Every structure is written in structure tokens, then in C-alpha cells.
Amino acid sequence: MNSQMRKLLLSNLQPLLCMKTFHRTAAACLIHDISCGKSYDQPCDRKHQRWLTRCSGKPIHGGLTQMENKRYFSCTANTMSSGRVIDIRSDTFTKPTPEMYKAMMNAELGDDVYDGDPTAEKLQDTVAKMMKKEAALFVPTGTMANLVSIMAHCQGRGEEVLLGEECHILVWEQAGISQIANVNARAVKTSPDGKLCLKDLEAKIRWRSDPHWPITRLICLENTFSGRVLPLNYLKQVRELADKYNVKIHLDGARLMNAVVALGTTPDAVVQYCDSVSMCFSKGLGCPVGSIVAGDKDFIARALRHRKVLGGGMRQSGILAAAALVALDKSVARLHVDHDNAKKLAKGLVDMKSSVFTADPQAVETNMVIIQIQDGTNPMTVCQLLGNAHEGEEAALGQPVHMKIFPFNGSSLRGTFHQDVSTDDVDWILKKLKFVSDLLSGSEREAVINGLTKLSL
Numbered sequence: 001m002n003s004q005m006r007k008l009l010l011s012n013l014q015p016l017l018c019m020k021t022f023h024r025t026a027a028a029c030l031i032h033d034i035s036c037g038k039s040y041d042q043p044c045d046r047k048h049q050r051w052l053t054r055c056s057g058k059p060i061h062g063g064l065t066q067m068e069n070k071r072y073f074s075c076t077a078n079t080m081s082s083g084r085v086i087d088i089r090s091d092t093f094t095k096p097t098p099e100m101y102k103a104m105m106n107a108e109l110g111d112d113v114y115d116g117d118p119t120a121e122k123l124q125d126t127v128a129k130m131m132k133k134e135a136a137l138f139v140p141t142g143t144m145a146n147l148v149s150i151m152a153h154c155q156g157r158g159e160e161v162l163l164g165e166e167c168h169i170l171v172w173e174q175a176g177i178s179q180i181a182n183v184n185a186r187a188v189k190t191s192p193d194g195k196l197c198l199k200d201l202e203a204k205i206r207w208r209s210d211p212h213w214p215i216t217r218l219i220c221l222e223n224t225f226s227g228r229v230l231p232l233n234y235l236k237q238v239r240e241l242a243d244k245y246n247v248k249i250h251l252d253g254a255r256l257m258n259a260v261v262a263l264g265t266t267p268d269a270v271v272q273y274c275d276s277v278s279m280c281f282s283k284g285l286g287c288p289v290g291s292i293v294a295g296d297k298d299f300i301a302r303a304l305r306h307r308k309v310l311g312g313g314m315r316q317s318g319i320l321a322a323a324a325l326v327a328l329d330k331s332v333a334r335l336h337v338d339h340d341n342a343k344k345l346a347k348g349l350v351d352m353k354s355s356v357f358t359a360d361p362q363a364v365e366t367n368m369v370i371i372q373i374q375d376g377t378n379p380m381t382v383c384q385l386l387g388n389a390h391e392g393e394e395a396a397l398g399q400p401v402h403m404k405i406f407p408f409n410g411s412s413l414r415g416t417f418h419q420d421v422s423t424d425d426v427d428w429i430l431k432k433l434k435f436v437s438d439l440l441s442g443s444e445r446e447a448v449i450n451g452l453t454k455l456s457l
Contacts, residue, residue, distance in 0.1 A: 202241055341421065
């Protein structure tokens with residue numbers, strides 16, 4: 001193995017130090033051996049050959065060209081161990097706080113499926129009181145929270161839900177309400193701020209008993225929607241419309257507490273117009289797992305049965321519920337920091353006057369920023385450029401910055417702020433965006449993009 005090959009191999013092993021224990025241990029051994037001059041060109045190095053094959057997806061014998069594997073580079077390019085790594089793909093990437101770990105360790109436990117877990121029951125009682133609902137139910141995920149809610153509302157065959165054409169339930173939950181609950185989903189036009197057009201909503205309610213039609217049973221709203229908050233007066237208007245046609249309302253409040261903080265109100269004020277609500281503890285609030293559903297007692301009794309058949313009954317669930325209780329006590333109070341950081345990024349992009357990136361500060365109401373790509377560059381390409389370190393970057397910025405962000409659609413990115421991203425990180429994000437903007441607007445644009453293409457072959 002010549003020096004050039006050794007250098008390239010080392011550079012691609014370094015990122016694996018921050019991955020799973022198996023990869024981290026093997027990478028450390030390989031880095032040590034290669035740095036000492038040991039070669040892995042020989043077939044006798046079976047153990048390391050197997051490990052390298054596992055990482056790259058191809059056997060490696062006698063050359064690094066076998067490591068130019070799309071899957072390998074896509075998983076390692078954004079996990080570099082050198083420089084500053086900032087992950088704003090989602091607020092689900094947070095790690096539990098020390099207070100959460102302590103609470104989880106000391107939680108009083110029972111069997112939540114058999115005769116109850118005291119910590120889970122405390123969480124359910126706390127949320128029910130907080131939202132001024134009769135009861136609540138702890139579930140593993142937000143997807144399950146929405147699914148059991150819709151199943152609890154739509155109890156007969158041939159029933160229908162009206163929901164936004166771009167809402168999470170319709171787009172990101174695998175059509176579970178149709179494939180599992182046998183409920184028809186009817187999409188309603190959605191404005192960029194998350195509101196369903198009231199005129200369109202009313203027009204799509206099946207208002208008369210006709211054997212040709214499904215029965216409209218439920219309206220689903222989402223708050224927040226891509227970081228936008230539904231105003232209380234709008235929620236009241238939907239309530240009045242639902243009452244007119246005897247239809248229930250379910251609120252997908254995965255980031256409900258972000259809406260509460262943005263509105264400067266209380267949770268019960270936001271959910272007062274809804275018959276049921278779901279809320280996620282692992283989005284924004286920093287918990288490792290868990291969501292909750294709240295509503296009247298009969299609704300929760302039905303949701304409990306649906307949770308069981310979907311495999312959502314967790315035995316010593318108090319371990320997870322303990323973290324959620326800490327989140328309600330501690331994490332909600334700091335959400336305004338995430339909102340401020342999101343607004344700082346949006347304003348910084350406007351002030352940057354980049355020909356590539358921009359954002360609308362007026363549209364940043366909570367912890368999300370939609371970054372528009374103005375020059376037509378593919379969002380996936382931009383994500384790679386932001387995730388990689390580039391020649392001259394350390395000299396220009398002071399250190400390499402590996403920025404992870406979500407490709408939102410064909411012309412934009414979405415950044416989501418959370419407790420593991422600091423105000424200082426926002427400054428580094430802006431520096432990285434400026435650096436990549438200069439790359440894409442400069443004379444080397446095609447060379448930069450072509451370089452990424454070759455790396456992925």
C-alpha cells in the first residue's frame with residue numbers, strides 16, 4: 001500500500017470513529033495499524049477484509065478504488081470527526097439531558113399493559129390536566145398516536161377523514177389510516193402557513209346521507225406545520241364548521257409546545273377547540289422516545305385497545321415516561337431559544353444577499369427555517385456540499401464545518417433547531433452557507449459539482 005492510498009484510507013476511516021461501537025473499535029485498530037505502516041493488501045488479513053467489506057459493500061483487495069462506493073461515501077461524508085459537526089436535519093436528533101437520564105434511572109416502574117406503570121400514569125394525568133382533557137394515553141411514536149386517534153374516532157366502515165394535502169399524516173405516515181384503519185383520506189388544499197382552506201374544507205364535507213358517499217367523521221389539523229403556527233381564531237373557525245356538520249377534530253400536535261410558546265399561551269388554550277390531540281416528546285422536547293394522545297375518557301379507552309393491537313403496549317414504560325415528565329418541566333421553558341436561533345439564521349441569510357440561498361424571516365414562527373435555493377442546484381447536491389469539508393475551508397472559516405440539513409423539496413432545504421444546537425452554531429452555519437454559496441456562484445461551480453458526482457460513482 002503506497003503512501004497516497006494509505007492517506008486516502010485513513011481519511012475515510014476517521015469518520016467511523018463517531019459511529020457505532022463495532023465500527024468505532026475496528027476503525028481505531030485499522031487507523032493504528034495503517035499509521036504504523038501495516039498493509040491490508042494481502043488476503044491473509046481476513047478479519048479486517050471482512051470489516052472493510054461491511055463498510056463499503058464491496059470486497060477490498062489491493063486498492064482503494066473498491067471503496068468508491070456510493071452508499072459508503074453517503075454515510076461517511078457527513079460524519080467527519082474533524083471540525084465542527086452541526087445537525088439541523090430534525091429536532092429528533094437530540095440526546096436526553098442529564099436530568100432525563102437520572103429520572104429514567106430512578107423511575108418507579110410497573111407493568112403498563114398488565115395493571116399500570118405509576119410513572120406512565122403520572123405522565124398521562126399530568127398531560128390530561130395540562131390540556132384540560134379527561135384522559136391521556138402514552139404511546140411509542142407520533143405515527144401511532146395519530147393512527148390510534150383516527151381509529152378511535154372512525155369506528156365504522158366507509159368513514160372518511162379530511163386533512164391537509166401536505167400534512168404529516170397523509171404524506172409521511174405510509175397511509176396507515178387507509179391500509180390499517182380502513183379509513184378514507186380526503187385531501188384539502190393547504191396554504192403555506194398550514195391552514196386548510198375553510199371554503200374547500202366545507203365543500204368536501206359529506207353533508208347528506210347518501211349510500212354512494214363515505215361518511216365524513218373527522219377533520220385533522222397540524223400544529224405546527226413546517227414551523228408555522230395555526231392562530232387561535234382559525235382553530236375556532238374550524239370548530240364552528242365541524243359543529244355545523246357534527247364532525248370531530250383531531251390535532252396532530254407533534255410540536256404542540258412550540259406552538260404554545262410562539263403564541264405565548266397555554267396548552268389548553270391551543271387544544272380547546274379539538275376533540276383529541278397528539279403530542280410528541282422526541283421532537284423539540286429532547287426525549288429519546290414517546291408521544292401522547294389526549295381526549296375524553298371514552299375516546300382514550302378506544303385508543304388504548306387500538307394501541308394494544310398495533311403492538312404499542314410497553315411494559316415498564318415509566319423509564320420513557322420519566323424523561324417526558326422532565327421535558328415538560330424543563331425543556332418547554334427553553335424552546336424560545338430554538339425559535340430565536342431559527343429567526344437569526346433566516347435574518348442572516350437575508351443579510352448575506354447570497355445569489356444561491358435565501359429565507360423569509362416572516363415565515364419563521366418557531367424552530368424551523370425553509371432555505372430557498374435560488375440558482376436551481378439540486379438540494380441533494382447542496383446537502384453534500386454542506387456536509388463535506390472543502391479545500392481552503394479551514395483557512396477561510398477557521399475550521400471545517402460539517403452541516404447536516406434536510407432536503408425539503410426540489411428547491412429548498414429545511415433546518416430545524418433544537419437543544420443540541422447553540423446560538424454560536426448559528427454563526428458557523430451562516431459561515432458554511434456563505435462558503436458554499438461562493439463555491440456555487442464562482443467559476444469553479446461545475447468542477448465542484450462534478451467532483452461530488454465522481455465521488456458517488
